[in-house]
Amino acid sequence: MDNNLIEKYKAEMLNMRKRAIPTPATAENVSDGELIVMVTAIRNLYPIENAKITVFKGSMENRVKITEALTNESGRTERIILPAPDKIFSETKGSNTIPYALYNLLVEADGYIDNIHLNIPIFSGVTSIQRVNLLQSESAGENPPPQIFDEFKAYEL
């Protein structure tokens, strides 16, 4: 990154966020993207079968379930179809509409600590692959809390 422009970049980013309140996609401008979840233990050495994946929106306490899936013997779910804004919004510079949809995941498997992945971006016509590495609950002490991963990142391009 050009060091001379860092401060200017930061100031402009802040102003952009203040000025533009991006509009979420409406029913007319929605199509589909896909999500595949791959659940393993011991890094990716060992697949976890029958892990339950819950796709939801909102916070963990007030969650709206979108869909559920189970992993197969290779630790993979089927392709999960999820609505996302039309492609056009990510192909045009300076578009005022957020070009992706954000979803949250809860991953549960017997004998493992729950994982929560927040703010996974789904783009129209694109498959997102989320790898999930679970930790065994016995090696983490009493009543371990879920591991939470928040992928939110300002996608201002």
Added chain:
Amino acid sequence: MPNVILPVIPENITVHLGPPGSNAENVTVPFSDYIKNVASSEIYPTWPENALRANIYAIISFALNRIYTEWYPSRGYNFDITNSTAYDQAFVKDREIFENIGYIVDDIFNDYVVRQGFVQPLFTQFCNGTTSTCNGLSQWGTVALANEGLTPYSILQRYYGNDIGIVENAPVGFTSESYPGTPLKIGDSGNNVKIIQTQLDRISKNYPAIPKIENLNGIFGVDTENSVRKFQEIFSVPISGQVDKATWYEIKRYYTGVKRLSELVAEGITLEEASLPFDTVVSEGMFGTEVRTVQYYLSILAYFNSNLEPVPLNGVFDSQTVDAVKRFQAFYGLPATGIVDNATWNMISKIYIDTVSSLPEGYEGTNAKLYPGFFLTKGMRNDSVSDLQKYLVLISENINAIPKTSVTGYFGDLTENAVRVFQELYGLPISGAVGPVTWYSIAREYDALNNQ
């Protein structure tokens, strides 16, 4: 003419999760996973393919430049690159990646941009082209150029000058078996086919959906093709049935991961018989066996828990060891002092034993299991004694001097005697008890005999 070191694609890259001077954690990830992550964080996956490729070349070259010039280590830092976009490129730990971007990265992860006549990967700065402009690639600009029909190379020339070149198929650091250059496919035969078949066979032990290859004979038949397809499906590589570059390196990457554990274990073999906890408090500045023991156990635990950071087994309690201890302490709810006191020793020991005893059935494949975390001595009756006896039986079938035992699960006189003879033969302290050193010496013999 001085010897020139050529760039090699590293196995892993260590990313500092903040600006260089900040007190943030480091995370070490495989190089191609890093590139997939950065690309998924920096650009939109819906952009035209040539724009994606041009951006990914720039991302790869930028990272390789940092590594090749040792930019951060030469300034006293213990990482290769940061994820601060003011200094380097975006990286979001544990994020999802886009399938199409993953495919491109697997295709070009060992290609990079150079200034013609120079060896060093080019420092390919880039910026978004809306809120920031710079002396390098404009991300949004590549979209327009790709839509005009420019190739990735032409797009890169537009931003970096005409006198650039792209080095293709650079050697990769995690395997000495480089992709042969053309895909292996049905009808082919030879040593490369045999190696791939053997490695797929090993992988299928953990991923049973991959069908067994009947004959590991180096002839690429229908069953090999079916196994390749299933591997590609599971590991998100384009499903072609051929072992192309992406498939070749994905197989190597996975196989290296499988071997990593046994290599880690092998490094621990020269430790003295050490049972935790020690009496001494171990802290920064110390060196010796206790330090190496701490480093060894932390590295094994880091293998199983990616929240922990592995640490080189150099026997010196340096700043990297301090950081690894703090990470461990923070994760397990201890005060993160970086000092291995009694409470920390106890926790390391407990977590190690918990981890080993709760590993999934068959995790070890055909190899010996990990040291259970406690000394095996006469009078004990448990599963680890059974495992020990199983290994001793195979060894005694091949080495006459080792007396025969049987797998009873009870550590009696016969077992103790066999252990003593083994220890004497292998130059170990003759105690008749099995601590980590004796265990791993036996395990190493077992693995060697079992995998012939």
